[in-house]
Amino acid sequence: MNTARLPIRRILTGIRPTGKLHLGHFVGALQMWEQLQHEDYDCYFLLADVQALTTHAKEPGLIEEAVKEVTLDMLGVGLDPTRPNVHFVVQSWVRELPELYTYLSMVAPFSDVRRNPTLKDEMASIEKGDVSLSEVKKTTLGFIDYPVSQVADIELFTPPAPHQKDDELLVPVGEDQVPHVELTNRTIRNFNTTYGEVFLEAKYRLTKFPRLVGTDGQAKMSKSLGNVIQLSDPLEVVNKKVAVMFTDTQKIHTADPGHPEKCPVYLYHQAFAKQSGTIRSLEDRAAQCRQGTLGCVECKKELAVALNNLLDPIRDRRTKAEKAPLRQYLEEGTAKAREVGQQTLAAVRQAMHLEYPKIR
Ligand code: TRP
Numbered sequence: 557m558n559t560a561r562l563p564i565r566r567i568l569t570g571i572r573p574t575g576k577l578h579l580g581h582f583v584g585a586l587q588m589w590e591q592l593q594h595e596d597y598d599c600y601f602l603l604a605d606v607q608a609l610t611t612h613a614k615e616p617g618l619i620e621e622a623v624k625e626v627t628l629d630m631l632g633v634g635l636d637p638t639r640p641n642v643h644f645v646v647q648s649w650v651r652e653l654p655e656l657y658t659y660l661s662m663v664a665p666f667s668d669v670r671r672n673p674t675l676k677d678e679m680a681s682i683e684k685g686d687v688s689l690s691e692v693k694k695t696t697l698g699f700i701d702y703p704v705s706q707v708a709d710i711e712l713f714t715p716p717a718p719h720q721k722d723d724e725l726l727v728p729v730g731e732d733q734v735p736h737v738e739l740t741n742r743t744i745r746n747f748n749t750t751y752g753e754v755f756l757e758a759k760y761r762l763t764k765f766p767r768l769v770g771t772d773g774q775a776k777m778s779k780s781l782g783n784v785i786q787l788s789d790p791l792e793v794v795n796k797k798v799a800v801m802f803t804d805t806q807k808i809h810t811a812d813p814g815h816p817e818k819c820p821v822y823l824y825h826q827a828f829a830k831q832s833g834t835i836r837s838l839e840d841r842a843a844q845c846r847q848g849t850l851g852c853v854e855c856k857k858e859l860a861v862a863l864n865n866l867l868d869p870i871r872d873r874r875t876k877a878e879k880a881p882l883r884q885y886l887e888e889g890t891a892k893a894r895e896v897g898q899q900t901l902a903a904v905r906q907a908m909h910l911e912y913p914k915i916r
Pocket of ligand 1 (some may be wrong): 569570572733
C-alpha cells in the first residue's frame, strides 16, 4: 500500500512579457494570483519569454526589458517570491521545457491545436493587419505550435504519478486562456492512455471579472489597441486616460438618461467596486446615471479616484522593488522549478520507453 502523503497543491500560471502589465491583467489574473499565494498552494509564476518570441522574435531587447518590467509589476501587486511557496520562473531558462514540448507534440491532437480559439483569433488579427503583430509578416511555426508549448508549461512543474484523489493542479487565468487548459487535458489524457499515467489533469480558475474592456470600450484591454491603463501609470496619466474614456454614446448631457450596462466607465466601476463603492454605491451610480442626475464627467472623476486608490500601493511597492534583487528571485524560482521539472521529465522518458535498459 502507498503510504499517504500530503496532497499536491500546485499553481501554475504565466504571462507573456511583451511590455508593462495593465489593469486588464490585474482584474483577470494578478489579483487572484496574489490571493492564492496566501493559501497552501505551491505557486509557479512563469514569465513566458519564449512564448513572447512567437510574436516578438525580432525584438530581443524589448523582451529583456519586458521581463524586468513584468517582474516589477508582479512585485508591485504583492506577489512575494521571498515566501517559500512562491516561485518566479523564467521560461527560457528551463531547459526541460523544450524537451517536454517535443514529446508532448507527438500526442497533442493537431486538429485541436489548429482549432484552438486563441490561436484562431490571433491568426485572424494578423490577417487583419493588427499593428502589434505587423512585424510577423509571415506566421512562424513557433507561433502555430505555441499552444503545445503551453501544455508543457502547465504540466512540467507538477510531480509525476502516482497521484492521489485530492492532488490539484490549478491554473488561474483570464478567460482567454481556458482553451489552453482544455488542450492540456486532452493532450495529457492521450499521453496517459498511451504510455501509462504520468500527468495530472489541470483545472482552470477564473476571476469574477475575467475580462476588462479597453478604455475605448473595445472588447479587451490590449497594448496594441492603445486602450490600456498600466499598473505603473502615474496618477496624472490615470486621470487623463480616464477623462478621455468612452462612455454611453447616447448620453451627451448629464440630464440624458444613460445606459450604464453599455458604458465602459460603469463597467470599470463594477470591476473596481471595492474602491469606487466607497465613493458611491454601484446601485446608486446606475440609478443616477439612468435618471440623468449623474453626469459622465463626475462619474469619470470618481473612477479616477478609485483607480488611483487601487494603484497607489501598487506603485509604491513597485518603486521599492526597483531596489530588490530581481535576478536572484528569478534564478531561485527557476532553479526550484527545474528540480520538479527534472522529476517529471524522468518519468516521461521512462514511460515512453526512451531509456532502453536492454541496450548494453
Ligand atoms: N498564454 C499566456 C498569455 O498570453 C501566457 C502563458 C504561457 C501561460 N504559459 C502559460 C498562462 C501557462 C497559463 C499557463 O498571457
